[in-house]
Amino acid sequence: MLDPRARLALACGWGGTVAAAGRPWTVVGAYLVLCLAVAGWRRCAAYGRWLRLVVPMALFFGALTVWAAGMEAGGVAALKLLALTTTFFLFFETTAPEDLGSSLVRTGMPFAAAFVFTAALQFVPVIGRKARAVIDAQRSRGIRLEPGWAALRHWPAFLAPLLIQAFTLADELAEAMEARGFSRPGRSFHRDFRMGPADWTAVAGAAGLLAAGIGWL
Amino acid sequence: MTAGLPFIRAENLSYAYPAAGGRPVLERIDLDLGAEPYLLVGGASGCGKSTLCRTFNGLIPHFYGGRLSGSVSVGGRGTRDTPVARLIDRVGLVFQNPEAQLFNRTVAREIAFGLESLGLDRREIGRRIVDAAAAVGIETLLERHPHHLSGGEQHLAALAAILALRPRVLVLDEPFANLDPATVLGLRRVLAGIGEHGRSLVVCEHRLNLTAPDAGRMVVMVGGRIVADGPPDRVLENLPSPWGLEAPLAAAVSRRLGLAPLHLDLDQIPLGPGAREMLADLTVPPRKSAACGEMVLEVEGLAGRAGDHQVLRDVSFNLHRGEVTALVGANGAGKTTLVRHLNGLARPLRGRVAVAGKETRRWRASALARHVGVAFQNPNSQFFKLTVAEEIRVGPLALGCLDENWLARLAAWLHLTDLMDRAPFRLSGGEKKRVAFAAALAHHPGILVLDEPTAGQDAFFRRALADLLVRLAAEGGAVLMVTHDLAFAERCASRWLVLCDGVIAADGPPETVMADPALMRRSHLVPTERFRLAARLEEIGAAGSGGMPCGRRGRV
Numbered sequence: 005m006l007d008p009r010a011r012l013a014l015a016c017g018w019g020g021t022v023a024a025a026g027r028p029w030t031v032v033g034a035y036l037v038l039c040l041a042v043a044g045w046r047r048c049a050a051y052g053r054w055l056r057l058v059v060p061m062a063l064f065f066g067a068l069t070v071w072a073a074g075m076e077a078g079g080v081a082a083l084k085l086l087a088l089t090t091t092f093f094l095f096f097e098t099t100a101p102e103d104l105g106s107s108l109v110r111t112g113m114p115f116a117a118a119f120v121f122t123a124a125l126q127f128v129p130v131i132g133r134k135a136r137a138v139i140d141a142q143r144s145r146g147i148r149l150e151p152g153w154a155a156l157r158h159w160p161a162f163l164a165p166l167l168i169q170a171f172t173l174a175d176e177l178a179e180a181m182e183a184r185g186f187s188r189p190g191r192s193f194h195r196d197f198r199m200g201p202a203d204w205t206a207v208a209g210a211a212g213l214l215a216a217g218i219g220w221l
Numbered sequence: 222m223t224a225g226l227p228f229i230r231a232e233n234l235s236y237a238y239p240a241a242g243g244r245p246v247l248e249r250i251d252l253d254l255g256a257e258p259y260l261l262v263g264g265a266s267g268c269g270k271s272t273l274c275r276t277f278n279g280l281i282p283h284f285y286g287g288r289l290s291g292s293v294s295v296g297g298r299g300t301r302d303t304p305v306a307r308l309i310d311r312v313g314l315v316f317q318n319p320e321a322q323l324f325n326r327t328v329a330r331e332i333a334f335g336l337e338s339l340g341l342d343r344r345e346i347g348r349r350i351v352d353a354a355a356a357v358g359i360e361t362l363l364e365r366h367p368h369h370l371s372g373g374e375q376h377l378a379a380l381a382a383i384l385a386l387r388p389r390v391l392v393l394d395e396p397f398a399n400l401d402p403a404t405v406l407g408l409r410r411v412l413a414g415i416g417e418h419g420r421s422l423v424v425c426e427h428r429l430n431l432t433a434p435d436a437g438r439m440v441v442m443v444g445g446r447i448v449a450d451g452p453p454d455r456v457l458e459n460l461p462s463p464w465g466l467e468a469p470l471a472a473a474v475s476r477r478l479g480l481a482p483l484h485l486d487l488d489q490i491p492l493g494p495g496a497r498e499m500l501a502d503l504t505v506p507p508r509k510s511a512a513c514g515e516m517v518l519e520v521e522g523l524a525g526r527a528g529d530h531q532v533l534r535d536v537s538f539n540l541h542r543g544e545v546t547a548l549v550g551a552n553g554a555g556k557t558t559l560v561r562h563l564n565g566l567a568r569p570l571r572g573r574v575a576v577a578g579k580e581t582r583r584w585r586a587s588a589l590a591r592h593v594g595v596a597f598q599n600p601n602s603q604f605f606k607l608t609v610a611e612e613i614r615v616g617p618l619a620l621g622c623l624d625e626n627w628l629a630r631l632a633a634w635l636h637l638t639d640l641m642d643r644a645p646f647r648l649s650g651g652e653k654k655r656v657a658f659a660a661a662l663a664h665h666p667g668i669l670v671l672d673e674p675t676a677g678q679d680a681f682f683r684r685a686l687a688d689l690l691v692r693l694a695a696e697g698g699a700v701l702m703v704t705h706d707l708a709f710a711e712r713c714a715s716r717w718l719v720l721c722d723g724v725i726a727a728d729g730p731p732e733t734v735m736a737d738p739a740l741m742r743r744s745h746l747v748p749t750e751r752f753r754l755a756a757r758l759e760e761i762g763a764a765g766s767g768g769m770p771c772g773r774r775g776r777v
Contacts, residue, residue: 049529100326100327100330101326102325102326102330123324126324126325126326127324129368130320130368133368134602137597137599137602138602138603140561140566140586140597140602141597141602141603142587142603143566143585143586143587143590144564144566144586144590144593144594144595144597144661145590145594145595145603145615145616145619145660145661145663145664146587146588146590146591146615146616146617146619146620146664147587147615147616147619148585148587148619149587150585150586150587160605161605161615163605164604164605165601165602165603165604165605168601168604168646169601169602172601173321176316176318176321176322177321177322177324178284179280179284179316180316180321180322180323180324181324181334182280182283182284182305182306183278183280183305183309183313183314183316183322183383184309184334184335184338184382184383184386185306185309185335185338185339186306186338187304187305187306188304188306188307188309188338188339188340190340191337191338191340192337192339192340192341192342192343192346193337193343194330194333194336194337194343194346194347194350195343196343
């Protein structure tokens with residue numbers, strides 16, 4: 005398996021190529037390769053759930069572009085957004101945030117900064133669960149927070165408990181981390197990451213891809 | 222540090238949180254600990270137990286600030302001058318809420334985090350991960366995501382993460398609060414093993430029947446002060462009601478039998494032939510109203526899922542007016558998922574749920590709230606008003622059924638009258654729960670569902686809740702209580718529903734359910750102390766003759 009930093013470079017290279025590509029068939033090809041990779045890594049179920057969130061966004065973005073620049077540009081814009089998000093979906097599905105953090109620390113990033121980055125990634129689903137719990141609790145006592153315009157009238161009933169719980173959770177986590185030595189100097193790492201020849205080849209490939217995307221595709 | 226000498230010493234310790242307006246939470250505490258394998262810290266909610274625990278590893282004052290006077294030293298080093306991170310291999314603290322202390326993607330990484338802080342080499346980290354997981358029996362969970370585990374498994378993962386650091390003193394705050402009875406038994410065995418290996422345990426817990434038999438020393442706190450300190454059998458000889466503690470049944474049995482010192486493990490008390498007559502009244506099942514009015518909720522062939530997993534396969538039961546029912550089962554059995562189906566938050570995959578004769582899938586959950594009031598486990602998920610009075614009115618105002626007389630009665634029943642002008646977020650855990658119950662009842666629903674109402678709550682709260690349930694049943698309400706606290710369920714519920722393997726595996730009075738050992742084992746349940754005592758006495762009766770019980774006569 006490639007080092008997380010090499011994988012990050014590949015994801016950035018592929019994403020950059022997609023973003024820079026001018027020809028529609030290049031974007032279609034890039035997206036098809038990504039779909040094959042999703043299937044190869046057996047992430048179809050998770051990808052299906054991800055698409056439910058991303059497709060409406062892509063359609064909205066595409067529709068705006070159709071209105072401003074025409075049909076073909078709109079289709080390419082929607083597909084680019086889909087391909088870009090799929091690139092990073094694959095990256096985060098196949099790379100543990102802690103591994104990415106540890107490898108970045110080896111590159112020289114301070115541990116605290118790397119940890120904040122990885123913790124932020126991990127706590128998106130936790131906050132999502134808290135949000136669902138708030139909605140459930142409020143609906144259970146008669147407050148209309150079902151999807152729809154009526155929910156907008158009751159935004160304080162959703163936002164206030166969620167924000168307070170998010171702050172409380174942050175405090176509790178900081179306390180738990182400190183109780184396990186977060187700020188103790190001299191940290192070691194259970195997994196050691198070193199860039200090998202394969203990783204450097206991947207980085208070079210990513211750079212080549214990006215250059216090709218900008219120059220010829 | 223040699224075993225037998227105190228490792229942590231608190232001298233004339235007083236502390237006030239920064240936001241408490243100078244009101245001390247701890248007052249003049251003198252305590253030496255670490256010489257005994259197991260110290261139990263008891264006391265009502267808000268007495269300062271958790272605060273005291275946080276002074277042992279320096280989180281107070283380093284993390285919380287506030288005003289601390291006196292001193293705490295760990296292995297001879299003052300905590301005031303030693304950073305928290307420097308004490309992690311001396312004092313390990315496992316917090317009450319496991320979700321808030323698990324922040325890695327796998328259990329193995331969770332355990333590794335503290336070991337990496339110690340700067341250990343990779344091989345040693347790997348060894349300790351395996352050892353800690355084996356010590357608490359979670360070897361098979363190492364590659365699982367901590368947030369995908371059940372509450373019991375999360376607790377064990379948090380414990381393993383601290384245990385791996387090999388601290389000299391291990392402090393656990395309410396370790397049994399959210400665990401099913403069989404998991405509690407397993408955890409008790411794990412803790413007993415830790416104490417035998419030269420380390421010391423400090424356990425804060427309300428339920429003394431789960432801790433006092435294992436502890437060598439017990440400290441009781443009231444209002445931030447230590448009011449009793451000694452062997453548990455001595456401390457429990459006299460337990461004044463204002464302390465907010467409930468003595469284990471074993472203490473009452475010992476007293477009846479004239480045993481001195483008190484035996485605190487009920488199953489170890491020697492019972493002679495005459496014990497049956499002497500203890501007869503202690504084994505009488507609590508009297509509950511079994512009035513059965515009209516049916517208000519009907520569940521038929523319900524299948525449902527939590528996330529991607531189908532946890533309910535074929536659930537059927539009814540609820541009636543005037544009846545208190547307990548829903549019991551293992552951690553992760555699907556109890557909360559079932560509750561979400563009762564008030565329309567979740568839609569059935571198959572089968573039907575009908576409230577007042579109408580199927581829930583035709584109602585919005587917010588409209589169904591008029592008939593089904595639910596108080597979830599975490600009351601913080603709902604508070605958003607500035608005062609308790611406003612918070613309680615939210616539901617009735619949204620549903621257009623505000624009844625001030627009913628709210629006044631509710632406030633009186635739940636002892637909230639003096640708290641009406643307070644901010645809900647500033648209340649204690651027990652007070653918050655009472656506000657959440659009031660909010661669930663404020664629009665006068667015919668059905669009340671309570672999810673783990675007694676978790677982490679003291680004897681005062683349990684008494685108040687028991688009174689409330691009796692009143693609601695007398696007024697014709699139907700109550701469904703989801704709980705792991707079988708002693709409370711036995712006291713208040715005339716009927717138990719056992720959820721196991723996605724179906725209601727038993728539906729009947731507590732005595733009938735507990736008399737089926739195979740079912741109890743399968744459902745991770747353990748019979749209550751009262752039931753076990755009655756069973757032992759029955760065996761004695763069946764064996765034959767009367768005579769003197771073991772132990773002295775007297776004080777009968």
